[in-house]
Amino acid sequence: MSYFKLAFFSICASLALSGCTTFSKDGGFGDVKQTAAQHVKQEVVWPKTENEQKIVAERVSELLKQQLDADGAVQIALLNNKGLQASFYNLGISEADIVQAGRLPNPKFSMFYARNNGDYKIEQALTFNIFSLIAMPKMLEIERRNFEKTKQAVALEVLQLAYQTRLAYFNAVAANEHLLYSEQVKESAEASAELARRMVQAGNWSKLEQAREQSFYADAMLDYVNAKHQQTSAHETLSRLLGISAEQINLQKRLPDLPKTVAELQLYEKTAFEQRLDLQAMRLETQNLAKQLGLTKITRFINVLEIGPARVLEGKRGDPYKKGVDISFELPLFDWGGAKVARAEATYMQAVNRTAQAAFNAQSEIREAYSRYQSSYEMAKHYHDEIVPLRKKILDENQLRYNGMLISPFELFADARAQVASVNAYIEKLNEFWLAETALQMTLTGSASSMEGK
Template sequence: MGALLLLTACADTATMSKARDERAGFATVAGISRQATGAEAAWLQTPAERQAHAQRVRAIVQGKTISAEQAVQVALLNNPGLQASYADLGMSAADLWETALGPVPSVGISVSGLVSGDVTRSVEGTVASSILDAVTKKSRTRAADLEFRQAQLAAAGETLALAHETRRTWIEAVGAFEAAGLVGRAQGAADAASELAAQLGETGALSRADQAREHVFTAELAAEQAEARLEAQLAKEKLVRLLGLWGTDTDFYVPDSLPALPGSVPNRSNIERMALENRVDLAAGRLELEAVAARYRLTGQTRMLSDAEVTGGVEIEREDGENERSPVLDVAFSIPIYDTSGLISRRGKLEYLRSANNLAQSAINARSEARSAYSAVTGKHQIALHWRDQVLPLRREIDEQALLSYNGMLTSTFELLNDAREGLESQLSAAEAKRDYWLAEADATAAIWGGASDNGEDE
């Protein structure tokens, strides 16, 4: 009995204090979210908190035109799926708390005969079990703590993934509305030309074939406008789902056009290093490796498995006749390999090597994704600038000259409308190029911090 009472004092009070908080571990999630997205994450656990945040969300969106930053903020405050993922963090904290608390002493006595006083050995069994739990409590607490830290990174990954998908969806929705607006403006000119063709046909100045050519352009534009409006509506509806909105809260707007292109893209020549330092999936992989080592008590680190060596140099980019030099320092992502020669369990050795090589592959993938994201940003920016600064000015000049020729009766209405159609296609292509640039910017952030969705990777 004295031994059982002694076990009650074996609880790890420091770990218990960390784990029993209602929002244990969420400060890490909120910090990563704030640093990566600039938005505040919230873990809502009471009706009062939910009501307060619902009012805050309603003040942001109802009847308002929201920006990409506001959309991300609303999603992190209001998405029920994200709140469900935070529950996994809470359950991991509860597991850590129970493990740190230690075994709960219990006594079981069974009397088989009152006369002889024969007592079974169940008391001894209970004590032995409790002592065994106490002896292994330190290792089990460490394992539970590693799992708790992994749960924090998993919750942060879910937060970043939602923020990334929300930003991409906002960009796609605004881009769809911008395309619909461009088609709508062309539709007005086509309707006027179609009406003129009908009037000329009544006077006999225009044949039926020529009238049909006028009307078919208008009809085609009407179909394109309907399709563009539908695409914009569906894109906004997807955004509504990510924001967790319903009812009157869905009465919000997005801008009619995406922001203008920046003059230059941010210099991210060190994007590989930033990814290796900040990716939550790589941090989680390191914790998994540490957990495997602790599970099999691997000690005596012998060497490091690295995906690359440290290199230094300078990167020179030439743009507009000027050279821009950026120092380059490539930091290797090192993975410890422990001495497994004395390990009895072959399974433990193989499990550790599997985790180590999976982590090495993840680091290689992260580097490649970071380089691809940077190439996409710079490439999409140059393409969008080409459409804006080269193609569209030429199209405007063509339209102006075509209108002068038409007013001087040097060209026909058909030629004017054909130039208008080609001009619309150029405007739509320029808008699409601008949209692709902003999507690439969102993907670059995800490549640095993690949380990239499948849509972003595919494109």
């Protein structure tokens, strides 16, 4: 075959294979949206143009005009969180790797020139990396699997943000309620301490009792200051996830009420293995490693193979060139590739066992999350049905006794504080339930560590 024909064949092969890989219309974002839609009902968008970004900003502004519930907060986060928007560009990077893998490297031209007393030696070669042509189908398959893995990872980031936003929302609303009731306890303790001070001045109360009331007030003041800090911290956490300032956040006044019943464990165990993105990603990684193992076995002997037309001139400058073919490749004299194959096989088996362990851990995590969900529901329900009504009943009864001058105002203050404390404890248990319910829902998506971004 003449070097012209060989060059033509190589160029045609390069053009044919390069044409097989092009950029998609949405860069894989449609698959990410489809995966996310299986777990969250909020819309996911990737605004690239200035007009698309303007539309998203207007929608965020509309959502901020009303009191936010948990779903509304998640929607703003998915629209406005810049960290998530940055993660979407991983899709473009990964897809570019696919396109690059489908293109042969540029041909190389080399030339040797020497002259001595009118005699010349000129060697010219145009070489093409034939090994790239051989390995291209495997490399394309590997990059396509990497792209699928990237889409899974980006979808997981979408769901991580939704999960973290729901947690932050419930914590922020609970912090508002805690601050409100902590302020009531502080005011009650302050009034009790002031009354005790006046009664001591009038000689009707001991300093020991005054110190006790003053101690109640000091503790209530510390609780109030801590509640203010917790509120600020919770609001700022939510602010970072939403990508807006804390002052713009208008939350609902109360946490959602407890549901009438709890879901059954079997519902979560049945669907988790089909929907969990971490398990899907690990399966893709294992398959990718299997493909890489096949590629490793192919390339264990020949690492670089280049072929192309060449011509050589030896003699006078006007003599004709001698035409031929230039071939170069590595000789496996010292490294026969056994270590490379053994490493690939060990890496593959490592991934297989890690995937099996992850599947076992998933089942255990679901049971643990369900136990927390069920126990937090029962505790919150007990506070709602038993403890809070009892504390209120005690306060109402002692209010009647106080009106009849049968008990002191200090006893009434103590009962009022106890009643407020029971409501505060109920809010805490109610918040724990909604956090547990969110965590349980997320076990259908990934492990607790993966959903927390660890």
